[in-house]
Amino acid sequence: MADIRVAVAGASGRMGRMLIEAALGAEGIVLGAAFDRPGAPFIGRDAGEMAGAATGIAITDDAHAAIAAADCVIDFTRPEGTLQHLALARELGKAMVIGTTGFDADGKAAIAEAARSIPVVFAPNMAVGVNAVFKVLEVAARILSEGYDVEVIEAHHRFKVDAPSGTALRMGEVVARELGRDLDACAIYGREGHTGERKPETIGFSTIRGGDVVGDHTVLFAGIGERIEITHKSGSRMPYALGSLRAARFLQGRDSGLFDMQDVLGLR
Structure with missing residues (x-):
């Protein structure tokens, strides 16, 4: 061609x-x-x-x-x-x-x-690697569908103007879809003060901005007695x-x- x-x-x-x-x-x-x-x-x-x-x-x-x-x-x-x-x-x-x-x-x-x-x-x-992670998250979410809390943590450089990142949101969407949830209804984008106990159906997002971080993303599945972290880090x-x-x-x-x-x- x-x-x-x-x-x-x-x-x-x-x-x-x-x-x-x-x-x-x-x-x-x-x-x-x-x-x-x-x-x-x-x-x-x-x-x-x-x-x-x-x-x-x-x-x-x-x-x-x-x-x-x-x-x-x-x-x-x-x-x-x-x-x-x-x-x-x-x-x-x-x-x-x-x-x-x-x-x-x-x-x-x-x-x-x-x-x-x-x-x-x-x-x-x-990034090809990030898209491979999206696929891995589909499998992980199906396996860890009961008894695990889901949190998405992302970090980017100080110049990024939107939050959470599009990649973090897509990760949340992938997990929510596999769990049969609506991300718009279950996402938590900030916690402060007396929040009460965590609701198990929620998906939390944490955002870090600073320096020249190109892009780090982690999805945490937190259960009783164990944590599974699926992470992608961009070096450039x-x-x-x-x-x-x-x-x-x-x-x-x-x-x-x-x-x-x-x-x-x-x-x-």
Whole structure:
């Protein structure tokens, strides 16, 4: 199959730079464009500068032109920006990989609607290892369905703007589904003061923000006399970038549809 030309959104940011580095070394992937919001610090500079490679592609603030120059847009920016880029991708008939988190119900509905016209991979975490953990959690939740309290603990860097993380929420959703619970009804996002005894049907979330933590996630099944912890720790953003490129390859040749990394990895 022909090489896939990708356009990287948020190219000046930490994840954008990692995506560019990964794309430059990936088989079957070509960096078609890199773009960012007007006023971003690297507008006009070579997209490969931070990776120590000259690409001949300047980071632009013209999102329309950047998306038009590619087959697939990869976006890890913020919900409001991602939805603007999604509208352009839909207008131009381009595939899109969305790693942005923090969407509200309307944002998620907009993504689902766009996927009726273009192919979209939308996942809270693109790392292959994290998606393997999602599958492990399905099995663990079925086995530990009685007598175990469930808590989800996550840690990220000080710059992350949403909490709990999309990955933590997906972990909670996976466990809740296997236990026959509605996460919206049973989730506890904070405890303070006199809370009373823990209700066994709840799923708790704890959030840590600080320093440069890339992303740590643990699901704790706490029983009487034992604890089972299923943990994933990210040492860099490269796993997210590599998973995103895998998602872009998955979308090649598809006309429309909404997919996630479980589809990309054949874990359904």
